[in-house]
Amino acid sequence: MTEAASPGCAARAPVPDLGEIARLWDAHAMLGNIRRHSEVVCAVALLLQLWLEQAGHPLDRRVIRAGALLHDLAKTPCLGSPRRHDLEGAAILNLLGYRQLGEMVLHHVTLPADNPLDETMVVYYADKRVNHDSLVNLNQRYAYIAGRYGKDDPLLLARIEQGRKRALEVERLVFASMSHRHTPDEVTRRWREMEPVWRDD
Numbered sequence: 493m494t495e496a497a498s499p500g501c502a503a504r505a506p507v508p509d510l511g512e513i514a515r516l517w518d519a520h521a522m523l524g525n526i527r528r529h530s531e532v533v534c535a536v537a538l539l540l541q542l543w544l545e546q547a548g549h550p551l552d553r554r555v556i557r558a559g560a561l562l563h564d565l566a567k568t569p570c571l572g573s574p575r576r577h578d579l580e581g582a583a584i585l586n587l588l589g590y591r592q593l594g595e596m597v598l599h600h601v602t603l604p605a606d607n608p609l610d611e612t613m614v615v616y617y618a619d620k621r622v623n624h625d626s627l628v629n630l631n632q633r634y635a636y637i638a639g640r641y642g643k644d645d646p647l648l649l650a651r652i653e654q655g656r657k658r659a660l661e662v663e664r665l666v667f668a669s670m671s672h673r674h675t676p677d678e679v680t681r682r683w684r685e686m687e688p689v690w691r692d693d
């Protein structure tokens with residue numbers, strides 16, 4: 493089923509509910525470990541959304557939940573191939589009419605330089621904090637990416653380093669927007685508080 497995005501927010505685009513998200517996971521044969529990764533990203537993203545809302549930056553919770561749970565929708569068929577799961581995931585969601593989610597998925601690997609503080613930025617940052625299903629800081633995350641995908645290639649490693657710097661910039665913006673009432677380390681300690689929350693409708 494499709495539901496409207498939360499009232500009072502700029503986004504009015506349709507958003508799939510949890511039943512529809514589970515059907516999409518099944519339809520695209522999403523592996524169990526990728527489902528779990530997506531759930532952890534979702535809990536992290538919703539914790540950030542709550543803190544941002546408390547600091548006067550309301551974002552659409554249902555859009556963040558769906559974007560986080562679907563950001564790796566096309567990952568399984570792309571594993572071990574040069575296919576791009578960000579492009580393929582975005583195309584699937586666009587075809588289904590979920591254009592806002594398509595944009596989020598398109599930008600979850602590399603966030604455009606001019607992207608404002610929005611649902612897309614929150615999901616992008618949350619994804620960078622979760623390695624498989626474990627919380628990590630950005631330096632740990634990018635060290636893992638460099639080890640796994642850098643292949644000792646200076647060009648690839650430079651691109652990964654660029655990604656690390658961009659993620660750090662986003663981290664500074666997100667926590668400054670909360671007037672520094674919270675810290676990146678606090679996410680690691682508290683994300684589990686949102687585990688039961690994201691399952692609520």
Ligand SMILES: [Fe+2]
Nearest residue numbers: 529563564619
């Ligand atoms: Fe991810």
